[in-house]
Amino acid sequence: MDIDLRQLRYFLAVAEELSFTRAAARLHMSQPPLSQAIAQLEAGLKTRLFTRTSRRVELTAAGQEMEAQARALIAQAERAQQQVMSVGAGRSGKIEIGATGTILRGGLAGWLADYRRHAPEVRTVIYEQAPALQVKDVLEHRTDISFNRTDLSFDRSVARHPELGCTLAWRESVSVILPRGHRLAAQDVVALADLAADEHVMLHPESSEFARYLQKSCVEAGFLPQVSQQVVDSQSIPSLIAAGFGVALVPASTARFTSNDVAFRMVAQPLVADVYMIFRQHEQSPAVHEFLRWRAECARIRPAQETPITSK
Amino acid sequence: MDIDLRQLRYFLAVAEELSFTRAAARLHMSQPPLSQAIAQLEAGLKTRLFTRTSRRVELTAAGQEMEAQARALIAQAERAQQQVMSVGAGRSGKIEIGATGTILRGGLAGWLADYRRHAPEVRTVIYEQAPALQVKDVLEHRTDISFNRTDLSFDRSVARHPELGCTLAWRESVSVILPRGHRLAAQDVVALADLAADEHVMLHPESSEFARYLQKSCVEAGFLPQVSQQVVDSQSIPSLIAAGFGVALVPASTARFTSNDVAFRMVAQPLVADVYMIFRQHEQSPAVHEFLRWRAECARIRPAQETPITSK
DNA sequence: GTTCAATCATATATTGGACATATCCATATC
DNA sequence: GATATGGATATGTCCAATATATGATTGAAC
Known part of the structure; x- marks a missing residue:
């Protein structure tokens, strides 16, 4: 009763060849089982799909409908298989x-x-x-x-x-954000130790491992940074620097979206973000x-x- | 290698139950062949569809994709079957x-x-x-x-x-088209014999069996109609009548789309169109x-x- | 920690169905 | 009417889907 893709493939071969014998040859099988498979399909649908006049095979109206439907189904099955395999392979x-x-x-x-x-x-x-x-x-x-x-x-x-x-x-380098006119703005590269005297804006060390890393690096450079302001969201840092709250160490890529109220300068290695x-x-x-x-x-x-x- | 709707039905049962045992029960089969069928499907796709943790069955990402694809395919197969049967039954x-x-x-x-x-x-x-x-x-x-x-x-x-x-x-009745002011326009129903003296516009008898039928009927009514004009297209008849070419016998339904330059009157039975x-x-x-x-x-x-x- | 129950995988036997070979039947062609 | 072509039918064979039995793993109970 339930149709099956194998039957549809057989059906399409016969519909295309309009001959059971030729279709059987194309399917690498003998003619009788093909006839039986089609007969079975027709029985399941309670509908004749071909008119056999012992000399010529023709599609009935239902057969023409079936041809269209079968093509669509088999194509969709093919696509489905590709799609699943593609997901399975991570493509x-x-x-x-x-x-x-x-x-x-x-x-x-x-x-x-x-x-x-x-x-x-x-x-x-x-x-x-x-x-x-x-x-x-x-x-x-x-x-x-x-x-x-x-x-x-x-x-x-x-x-x-x-x-x-x-x-x-x-891996990106670390930049320092300086307010306009800061004494270090003239240099291209700033050494970490040069920032010992400045007040720092930084992220909350509890929530940011990067903040803890920076803090540790400062200590290794010989100073404990004076924190003027702790922020949660790094987006607010540039405006705080512009407002004179000091300097801030940030990943170099932060410079992409900020105005020129502030200056970005590279910090010397080995500081990395x-x-x-x-x-x-x-x-x-x-x-x-x-x-x-x-x-x-x-x-x-x-x-x-x-x-x-x-x-x- | 080629997938098969039976496998997809099995797959969907397992995907819905998330259990081979329950799915097998729902499919009225035992569990091992179901496991094998799924394994076979997975082998064909070279992709795992379920993660079996010996206690729980879960869909992989590919399995989720397969679930959507399989549903679509089976639904389409269902529709295709209905459609073909519908064509086969003439619905x-x-x-x-x-x-x-x-x-x-x-x-x-x-x-x-x-x-x-x-x-x-x-x-x-x-x-x-x-x-x-x-x-x-x-x-x-x-x-x-x-x-x-x-x-x-x-x-x-x-x-x-x-x-x-x-x-x-x-079966429709026959009407006669009369020019404005024709002597018979006063009557509701006209007898065929009353039209013996009029000139007639009619279709070519060679191409129209209806024309031959009308001619024969006139003869049976006792007169041979005088033909003023023979036309091929019956659409041109009303305007010819309006122009004074005589009268014309037409199917009653002709009156639906013509102006009131002419009058339509019923012709007495047994004349039928x-x-x-x-x-x-x-x-x-x-x-x-x-x-x-x-x-x-x-x-x-x-x-x-x-x-x-x-x-x- | 040990035992039990649940669940899927594996092994093996069985059966149904798909297929092939052989044959029959209808008809188109000569 | 003989022949050839092409589909249907009959029958045997083989594979594959299924069932039964069993094993392996693990989560849960105590």
Whole structure:
């Protein structure tokens, strides 16, 4: 009673050849089972599909309808198979990405563009996330990959979860934001120690591993930064600097979207603003798996990772 | 390698139950062959569709895609089957109808409306045909049914073809078109014999059996009509009458679309303008077959067929 | 920690159905 | 009317889908 794609393939062969014998030859089978299969299909539909005049085979009206329907069905089955295999191989699908505001506006989309060229069928959906929620969101499948500036291998603030993996995504340099007319604005590159006397605007160290890293780096450079203001959202930093609250150390890419009320200057190495990807080690969809595999391969070929988009 | 709707039905059962055991019960089969069938499907796609954790079954990303695709495919297969069966039963399909101008404009569409209500999926396509080509067009499958005023049972002008059938479609009365101020315009009903002295406009008797029928009727009424003008297209008759070329006998429904430069009066019975359907006895599509069957049944229930639309 | 129950995978036997070979029947062609 | 062509029918064979039995894993109960 239920039709079956095999029957439809047989039907189409007969409909195209208008001959059971020729169709059977094309299907690499003998003629009787083909006749039987068609008869069975007709019985299931309670409808004749061919008129057999012992010398000529013709399609009935229902047969013509069936030809159109069968073609559409088989084509759709083909597409369905391709689509499923494509998802299975990670060539299509969806990757849910979480990122902090600075990373999202700091060139993440541009950095992803490479992969979009490599796997155009994979949709990437980017959510802006509070850093504190990123690990939780990944663990609970709300996102597949989180981009942030925390290297879980060294992070002690979140419980080191065995299910989570962490990889360096890209490496950018650190800039310092100076107010107009600051004494260091004349230099192209600023050494970290030169900022010892300035007041600093920085992110809350509790919620930002990057802030803790900067603090630690300052201490290693020989001074404990004077904090004039702590902020939650890095977007508000440039306006605070413009208002005279001091200086701020930020990832170089922050310069892309800010006015020229303030000056951006490179900070000398070895200060870096690394961006990491956090992801589940298992239970990752093929698209995510393939994405991470591709990234790992790229990193193997060209390990020196630079700022995704120059902050010029 | 080629997927098969049976596998998809199995897959959907498992995807819905998220359990091989329950799905097998729902499918009235045991669990091992179901597991095998799914494994086979996965092998064909080279893609895992479920993650089995020996306690819980879950869909992979590819499995979710497959669920959507499978639903769409099975629904389409269902629709295809319905559609083919519908065509096979004559509930849907197409009927190509040929008709002469007078019949086409004389209420054919209205007469067909009944059937369109009965079988709304059947499309009826109406072509205007020269009467001389109607039989040929039916025999050569250009049309399925011809409407005209020729009863093939008595027609001797065309070779009586054994493949052709002929049935009365409807019966209308005959009207006479009189010029303004004609002496008979005062009467509601005109007897045929009263028109003996008038000049007549009529269709070519060679191409119109109706014209021959009218001629014969006049002779039986005791006069040979004086023909002032012979026309091919009955549409031109009213204007010729208005121009004073005499009178004309026409089917009553002709009055529907003409101005009041002329007067229409009923002609006394037994003069009738019957409309017949001509069709192939065999090689008719289910839609045509079902249409004719339905008509025959209606005629059996209510044999008195009237003018399809009153010529008021 | 141990046992039990639940659940899917694997092994093996069985059966139904798809297929092939052989043949029959109808008809178009000569 | 003989022949050839092409589909239907009959019958045997073989594979594949299924059932039964069993194993393996694991979550839950105590």
